[in-house]
Amino acid sequence: MNTNLDQIAEKYDSLHEDWKNLETTVRHKEFQNFIKHVNSYDSVLEIGLGDGAFTELLNSKFKRTIAVDGSSKAIEILSNNDKLKEVEFVHSYAESIPANIKSKNIVMSHILEHINEPIEALKNIKNNNMLDETVLYISVPNAMSLHRQVAVKMGLLNKETDLNDRDITLGHVRVYTPETLKRDIISSGLNIIEFGGVMIKPLTNRQIEKDWNKDIINGYIELGNHYPEICGDIYIIAKK
Template sequence: MKPHPDDFSEFYSRENITLDIRLIEIGYRYFRPHFRVGTCLELGPATGYMTRLLVEDFPHVTAVEGAADLLSQIPHFENLTKVHALFEEFTPRTRFNTIMMNHVLEHIEEPIPLLRRIRDWLADDGVLILGVPNAKSFHRLAAVRMGLLETEYSLNERDRELGHFRVYDLNQLREDALEAGYAVEAEGGTFLKFLANSQMESTMNDSMLEAYHELGLDFVENCAEVFLALTTAK
């Protein structure tokens, strides 16, 4: 049976992903320069940790989430429309200037057909911000050296718990985007990660998190997260 977002919704409680949320709040600044003025579509908002930021930057945000329990945890905002639907079943009534899809593509069994579908939801001058965890993050490379992972692309326990099908690197993400008919406007990475989340929570304060985000600008291919800003290929 094909997995459903509801199967993994319990993991996304604030207790489980407190550090992830903090990293996304810090890393959000690297997405903002690529936003287009106008409407925004967020795909896979989970409990709305990025939604809270997007509603401050856009006059209207549409958030589409396949897990009803997660969608119900997103607060109400005047300029937010929440939609309970699988991406494969969602059909928007309008096109969007900015589409945000962060930490989603690794959950999709067949990513390229979905990326092609999303391309039709972009306005002519629109941008898709596509972010994923990075296989070549230093913490995964270290896990290979320690014998904890067979390769950096192997799924670890957390990947399986989250329902991931694969772990991307920047090259693979770029290849899928190009095959789906996009042009790459920009690419980047956020945060240098050397330790597991549990270790970071007990050793790193906000100043350290900020510093390792800034260092990521010099080591994009080895950041914990990588992203592309995509437009429709002409």
């Protein structure tokens, strides 16, 4: 077991307490990006659970929700959530999910940046957990986000792909650019159906949460539809 995952899960709420409302809003946008590609609501497989906000959205829409995480602590926390009582939790790393767990819909929101060998993990998911018609949604933080580019100009980062303190605290092992995300997905043998961004983010999460109202946030979310390469988060819809 990776004890670092358990430590992160145990204090995850405190790690993003200052911008939890913003994160919830962004997760709703991610959900919309994913759900428009779904053609069956029988089941969904979520890999990597975070604070469970995405899990709640999935569980409200699908007949069966299977939630996989490498942290037993994350599963323990979320299994006590009354909104997730019907969810089937599985303790497994993304690289080794049992082959008998398959779904027409798979979500990997903010998990690929945590995985040491992402291409191998994606290959295993493609071969073991995806059906021919499966829709796979993948989202990650974007190294080319405006706020990271500004950080380079300010001297806070040497380059956009450097890990900052928050990345390290959250257990990130890399920060993807649009190009490197596409490269890893193609290298795993998957086909990219759609690439997009979630929200233009010129400031840090804490600054946005403190100073912006919902109208401003929603405006920058909509703007992100037109400029995905510089959004705070980027996503890909993939199939076999």
